[in-house]
Amino acid sequence: MRDAGGSERDSLGHRLRENATGIVSTLVTAIWLGAMFTGQSWWLAAMLVGYVALVPVTAILFGDEEDRAEWLGENDHGVSETEQRESEETPLETLRRRYAEGELSEAQFERKLDQLLETETMEDAEAYARRDERAVERER
Structure with missing residues (x-):
């Protein structure tokens, strides 16, 4: 499908960017589960680094506005939860x-x-x- 500018909206790059957070989350899960089931001692570290660093950074960089707001602790108007609480x-x-x-x-x-x-x-x-x-x- 092409939009008015002639670019392909369903291109592989576009789909990867839209689904980056889900892809990284799935890969992190596959890596730590694979490591755990094969008896690797680093599986817990992989899980923690993946979910504490990689998934949030990916969501902030490539996620939609809802993902960014969730990981940055903001509401729909870009206001942090602390600022929102204080304003209320x-x-x-x-x-x-x-x-x-x-x-x-x-x-x-x-x-x-x-x-x-x-x-x-x-x-x-x-x-x-x-x-x-x-x-x-x-x-x-």
Whole structure:
């Protein structure tokens, strides 16, 4: 089958590239199983190197976007699972996590917690912003 550009979509190279991860995974399995059944002592090393290094690298280099996302720990939008978890946190959860990880001192945590509680609703946030603006104006 040829596409509009005249290149062959079903060429051997194209099929190998599309199925590279599956091919490497099958070869790794065949090698370590063959080594194990023939009494080779290196079968476990072959299995580990194959599944921990060769298959993931092949998936990242030659796999489709879904393979890359799976091996790189990303979601559909290229965001890592850690970044996605952090983006789904509520402001209070973020504050607690930052304090627990040592990013904030106790005084910083308490000050930010007070600000957060004062700005819980949109009306509270607007009132807080007005108070903050007035304080800045007074300092001038």
